[in-house]
Amino acid sequence: MKLKIALAATALSLVMAPALAGTMMHHGNPMVGGAAMYPTKNIIENAVNSKDHTTLVAAVKAAGLVETLSGPGPFTVFAPTNAAFDRLPAGTVGTLLKPENKGTLTAVLTYHVVAGRITSGQLIKLINAGRGKAVITTVSGAKLTAKKMGKNIVLVDAKGGVATVTTANVMQSNGVIHVINRVLLP
Template sequence: MKTLHLLKTGLFTMALITSTAVFSQGQMAKEDTKMVGGAAMYPTKNIVENAVNSKDHTTLVAAVKAADLVDVLMSEGPFTVFAPTNDAFAKLPKGTVENLLKPENKATLQTVLKYHVVAGKWNAKDVLKMIKDGNGKAMIKTVSGGALTAWLKGKEVYVTDENGNSAKVTIADVNQSNGVIHVVDSVLLPKS
């Protein structure tokens, strides 16, 4: 009888610990979840699985599909993506996006998109430390082979491309299962 009681107590304790751990993981995922483009971005999903739900990133998603980069951004990574919004793409000269989406411009589109991607997971605190360590500027190498410069204006983080155009990080640390997204308000372009 005593053994049965200990067994039941032990099983209850194990069940309680397990349910507490599951709740804690669920709570942690909930706390890490950010809203982007009216959709929850879950840290348990990859970059593509989250981005397709953001109404602010439909142009970016269409470009990633046209460039055949879906599989890359669904892979293990990790990646840091500076993700331009639809409004960011709309700032480009008229016809630019339509031209980039043409099949004959696929290589150029891939270069532009890869210019927004950095190998590794670089959260805001990492970028801020790099800026501090670099006396106000951090050079970041992209997977396209180009470079971005991160810097601060007040408390806002900006990223500047090789042509001198800057994008402000409007939402930082959107964690993904294979990296992190920082939403930016302008498209960054490599030197042509």
């Protein structure tokens, strides 16, 4: 009887090991857009696998920023979802993706990137130190204001638009991604 139980337990562990290993690999780093985000991969290598960020990836390619965001960084990227892009006025994304609008597209995308790796914990410390807000400079040179609303971190853009961080601290080999629900506009 003991031998049968031991054999059954061994068989069960052999069946379950791959599933548990997959779970453990993702532990500490969230899934985004149905895909595992690996801290050993760079921003681009992870972003291309997210079903929620296909518009952002297309925009990054159109702006010629793939090489930059694949580089050593580190970068903090506030990554709008496809739904965030869908909230823009009709035709905006298509217009931005045209080659003649590459400069405008680049300005919008680099407004979502901050030099350095800033985790949500560090952002909260900056907000607290700033008595409720932190003004951060993006790589475009423009400013974003970070605040807390309840338990959420929000970003206020130059036009007064507000984006909420929906998934924080998606660690990358060259920085960190925070998923947001709106496109920020300089």
